[in-house]
Amino acid sequence: MGDRVYREYDEKKASAAEAMAGVESGNRLFFGEFTLFPKLCDAALADRKDQLTDIGVDCVCYTQMPKMAEVDPDGEHFSINDWHFGGVSRKLHKAGRCNYIPLTYHQGPRIIRKYREYDVAVITTSPMDERGYFNYGISNSVTSAVIDKAERIVVEVNPNVPYCLGGNQESIHISRVDAVVEGRSDTLIQVPAANPSNIDQAIASHIMEAIEDGACLQLGIGALPNVIGSMIAESDLKNLGVHTEMLVDSYVDLYERGKVTGINKTIDKYKMAYTFAMGTQKLYDFLHNNPTCASYPVHYINDPKIIALNPKVVAVNNAVAIDLFSQVCSESAGTRQVSGTGGQLDFIFGAFGSKGGKGIIGISSTYTDSKGEVHSRINPTLSPGSIVTLPRSLVQYVATEYGMVQLKGKSTVERAQALISIAHPDFRDELANQAAAMGIG
Ligand SMILES: CC(=O)SCCNC(=O)CCNC(=O)[C@H](O)C(C)(C)COP(=O)(O)OP(=O)(O)OC[C@H]1O[C@@H](n2cnc3c(N)ncnc32)[C@H](O)[C@@H]1OP(=O)(O)O
Ligand SMILES: CCCC(=O)O
Secondary structure: OHHHHHHHHHHHEEOHHHHHOOOOOOOEEEEOOOOOOOHHHHHHHHHOHHHOOOEEEEEOOOOOOOHHHHOOOOOOOEEEEEOOOOHHHHHHHHOOOEEEOOOOHHHHHHHHHHHOOOOEEEEEEOOOOOOOEEEOOOEOEOHHHHHHHOOEEEEEEOOOOOOOOEOOOOEEEHHHOOEEEOOOOOOOOOOOOOOOOHHHHHHHHHHHOOOOOOOEEEEOOOHHHHHHHHHHHHOOOOOEEEEOOEEOHHHHHHHHOOOEOOOOOOOOOOOEEEOEEOOOHHHHHHHOOOOOEEEOEHHHHOOHHHHOOOOOEEEEEEOOEEEOOOOEEOOEEOOEEOOOOOOHHHHHHHHHHOOOOEEEEEOOOEEEOOOOOEEEOEEOOOOOOOOOOEOOOOOOEEEEOOEEEEOOOOOHHHHHHHHHHOOOHHHHHHHHHHHHHOOOO
């Protein structure tokens, strides 16, 4: 077996230029997700710019500026799409160079299988193991669906990609690969936790009241989840479980402090189950060949029915704004796409279905714009064009630095009153007047 897979490997080994030589005008490409963007193949395709037109490139959350975009500022050759906006896509979008593809994350694989065609999938993986498998490392997500759909599969190997055990569908065998590109050994992109503010600390302290022994955690992106992680590490909480979309550094701290045993979980008992990871080398080292962790495709991890199988799920996610009707916008600033629905809807829905589960939106009561002006994030209505990420029918808990309220089962008037009670005091009177004017005061 060993000899056979290594023979096949040698036959398929190619430079990035050779691997990208087969790309033709009109092709649709998928490039590896999050921090596993395949940069050698990106550069090789950028070099072929003048030979190519109408190349579509999709990714889930570009974490570095594609060379294909840099060499083609007017989009005459490459059109770029993203299933989840971060800073890179915001910048590209501003320049008219990137479009968002809406989805609720757990449906991503199904949407790809039904509606998206890929001529070539280019993914970054760990080097091949002795059985012939390349591991998807820290980006499982929608990769297996893309692999099933694509006509040609190119893997760009990097020895620094941790070998992340499944779960399932975490690896691809050499027999399914068309070309193997070597030559990378760059350190993975490091995403340290943002420094928490006093406001993050205050929001986190309210959310901590909702977490009990045996809870199963999903902590979203940003400073707030990391503060919660630190607070849990310092608390008396015990026997926590992890079933989360994204694994971040704070889960490593929790595990090392003995807080995470997974003993109370119904599914993936004892395991920290996740679909992608972003953090620092500490996290990537922790994940490498670690049977405590289980990597799964997102159609499993984020399926609300799967999430709900574990008891006491606590899902904590951030938002941009919320209106007095309790609609939550987490992905746009007015009409400007800043992020995506991602897994927020999935986890808030799933957490409510879990026995004793809690879906929580943690949001600072105000936002200070680039001119230093302070705005309430709780407003009578969402600003025109804002995208509703979480409809009012699904929202459950909302926490700000002024407290946490539970909205399920409450009338529109009760919801508006509850939200006003956790708004910044400077805005409460005006919000109450507006609520009355809208018939919910
Ligand atoms: C991966 C996981 O987290 S799993 C969780 C499930 N997924 C989700 O919750 C997805 C939706 N949520 C999110 O994407 C994030 O939690 C967010 C966007 C709500 C907050 O994330 P953060 O990283 O704290 O956002 P950040 O404060 O950097 O703001 C992002 C952008 O929105 C802008 N923004 C944020 N709030 C506002 C506002 N009220 N008005 C105008 N612009 C705003 C910021 O200026 C920034 O844009 P810029 O970088 O171009 O200046
Ligand atoms: C692609 C999903 C990332 C998120 O949920 O924020």
